[in-house]
Structures are given as C-alpha cells and as structure tokens.
Amino acid sequence: MSIPDYIANAAKDECNNLLSEQNGILAVVIASIDGFDVASSVSKMLDPSRIAAMASSIAAIGSVVTQEVSLGSSKSVTVNTEDGFVYITYLELAGVNYVLNVVADKTAILAQVIYRCGEIGKRLKNN
Amino acid sequence: MREYKLVFTGTTGAGKTTAIAAISEAAPIRTDVANTDTTIDKASTTVGLDFGQISLANGDRLRLFGTPGQVRFDFMWKILVRDAFGIIILIDNSRPDPLADLNLYINGFEQELLTTPCVIGVGRTEAHSHPSLDDFSIALEKQNLILPIIPVDVRNADDVNMLIGILMAQTEAEMI
Numbered sequence: 001m002s003i004p005d006y007i008a009n010a011a012k013d014e015c016n017n018l019l020s021e022q023n024g025i026l027a028v029v030i031a032s033i034d035g036f037d038v039a040s041s042v043s044k045m046l047d048p049s050r051i052a053a054m055a056s057s058i059a060a061i062g063s064v065v066t067q068e069v070s071l072g073s074s075k076s077v078t079v080n081t082e083d084g085f086v087y088i089t090y091l092e093l094a095g096v097n098y099v100l101n102v103v104a105d106k107t108a109i110l111a112q113v114i115y116r117c118g119e120i121g122k123r124l125k126n127n
Numbered sequence: 128m129r130e131y132k133l134v135f136t137g138t139t140g141a142g143k144t145t146a147i148a149a150i151s152e153a154a155p156i157r158t159d160v161a162n163t164d165t166t167i168d169k170a171s172t173t174v175g176l177d178f179g180q181i182s183l184a185n186g187d188r189l190r191l192f193g194t195p196g197q198v199r200f201d202f203m204w205k206i207l208v209r210d211a212f213g214i215i216i217l218i219d220n221s222r223p224d225p226l227a228d229l230n231l232y233i234n235g236f237e238q239e240l241l242t243t244p245c246v247i248g249v250g251r252t253e254a255h256s257h258p259s260l261d262d263f264s265i266a267l268e269k270q271n272l273i274l275p276i277i278p279v280d281v282r283n284a285d286d287v288n289m290l291i292g293i294l295m296a297q298t299e300a301e302m303i
Contacts, residue, residue, distance in 0.1 A: 032163045033160040033161060033163075033174070034160050034161065034162055034163050034164065034172055034174055035174055035197075035199055035200065036163060036164070049199065050199075050202075052199075053174075053197075053199040053200055053202070054202060056160070056174045057158070057174050057175045057195070057200060057202075057203055058175075060158035060160055060174045060175040061158055061175040061176070063158070064156055064157070064158050064175065068156065
C-alpha cells in the first residue's frame with residue numbers, strides 16, 4: 001500500500017522534528033500496522049525496519065488484550081524500562097491506520113512525548 | 128493436570144491461524160491485521176501471535192501458539208518457542224520454493240530443534256505435488272535432521288490433530 005509522496009514527506013519531517021527537538025529521543029518510526037516502516041528518524045545504530053515490525057506486534061497484542069477484557073480500542077502502549085521507554089500509538093495517514101513508535105532514553109519525559117505524538121497525529125491526519 | 132505448550136510456525140499463508148482455529152476449544156486469540164505486502168496474496172496477516180487451547184482425554188491441556196510467518200517478525204519466534212514441548216512447521220507447497228521456505232524455519236529454530244520434537248506439515252500437495260515429500264526428507268537430511276513430514280489440510284481438524292498426535296508420539300518415544 002503506497003501513500004502519496006507529500007504525506008510520506010510530511011511524516012518523515014515529523015519524525016525528524018521530534019527526534020531533533022525533544023531530549024532523549026533515540027528513534028521515531030511510523031509503520032504500517034503489518035510492520036513495514038514508512039517514515040523514520042533514528043539515532044544510534046537502531047534499525048527502523050526491526051522497530052517497525054516490533055511496534056506492529058506490540059500494538060496488535062495491546063489491541064487483542066483490550067478486546068479480551070472489553071476495554072474498547074487500544075490507543076497506546078508504553079513499555080517502561082530501567083533506561084528509558086518505548087511509546088507506541090496509532091495515527092492516520094490518508095485515511096489508513098499506522099503505528100507511531102518512539103524509543104527514548106531516561107532523559108526524555110514521557111508526558112511530553114505523548115503530547116507531541118498526539119499533535120503529530122492531528123497534523124498528519126489533516127494533511 | 129499438566130499443560131503443554133505447542134508452537135505452530137511456518138510460511139505465511141500456510142495456515143497456522145487456520146490450524147489453531149480448527150481445533151481450539153474456545154475462540155482463538157488472533158492478532159491479524161490488514162496485509163499491505165503486495166507480494167503476498169492475503170487480506171490479513173498475523174503480526175503478534177495466535178493462541179488457542181485444547182484438552183486431552185487424560186485431562187492434560189495443550190496451549191497452542193502460532194507465530195507470524197514473515198522473517199521480519201522472527202523476534203516473536205524466539206519469544207513464543209520458549210518452553211515449547213513441540214514445534215509444528217507448516218509449509219505451503221503452492222509457493223515458488225517450498226524447500227527454501229522449510230530451510231528458513233529450520234534455520235530460524237535451529238537451536239530449539241536440537242532438543243524439541245518437530246513435525247513438518249505440507250499443505251496444498253494435491254494441487255502441487257512438487258517438491259515431493261521425499262524431496263523434503265532429502266533437504267532435512269542435508270541438515271542432519273530426520274523429522275516426520277506429513278501432507279495436511281489444516282482446515283481439517285483431523286489433520287491438525289494427526290500432526291499433534293505424531294508430535295506427542297515423538298515426545299513419548301524420546302522419553303522411553
């Protein structure tokens with residue numbers, strides 16, 4: 001499934017901006033729900049394609065858990081670690097759901113990342 | 128009551144989700160999403176895991192886990208195969224190179240196959256007779272493996288139960 005170039009470029013810009021503007025962000029990856037990266041910005045030696053596949057698995061498992069316990073649609077999954085966190089949420093590109101995945105070290109602030117991801121989702125949906 | 132963990136893995140489209148659904152006593156848990164990979168002729172694909180359960184006549188229970196098929200999800204293979212008592216590898220014989228597909232999973236589960244019983248189920252053999260089951264045996268022998276290779280239609284619960292029965296028999300044989 002392809003998305004228009006201008007939307008893919010806007011998604012790439014959003015990934016770059018979040019990585020460069022927010023402290024502690026190691027990777028920002030937008031992936032199709034079946035695990036292909038469509039836009040990304042990473043620091044260090046992180047592989048966006050691996051992150052994309054893992055994000056789609058985690059998002060899908062999160063969804064099936066919330067369905068099982070009748071808590072409605074999953075909106076996000078956060079994995080907190082000793083040295084940081086991974087935040088996974090959904091966004092829409094050209095009317096199709098994608099997964100937005102942020103990997104951050106402990107200098108990043110989760111609440112700020114959640115807020116920024118929400119803003120990115122709004123902007124890309126209206127693109 | 129004892130509980131056993133069994134893992135279905137293999138080619139995308141070979142029927143891992145279908146096999147678990149065919150025999151699970153309760154509605155299986157699925158993590159299927161829309162497939163965007165145009166090289167695979169499927170509307171949806173598993174990206175996390177499948178899960179189902181069945182009870183055996185002696186009261187023991189089998190917990191059935193299905194892996195995603197694509198290599199990009201190989202991290203899930205490693206997670207799901209932990210503590211499994213057996214592995215069922217499903218191959219779709221209608222694909223361009225089923226022997227290469229088999230090698231992919233033999234290599235992906237190389238460490239586990241040293242200690243864990245395994246059965247190979249080959250689907251769509253009636254319409255696609257090549258490679259033959261002998262060809263699969265020869266391919267396994269080259270990897271120093273001797274494993275049961277069974278033609279199956281995983282939509283049929285009897286066929287899936289047969290795979291599990293062979294796996295259980297293998298386990299019992301190794302315990303003797």
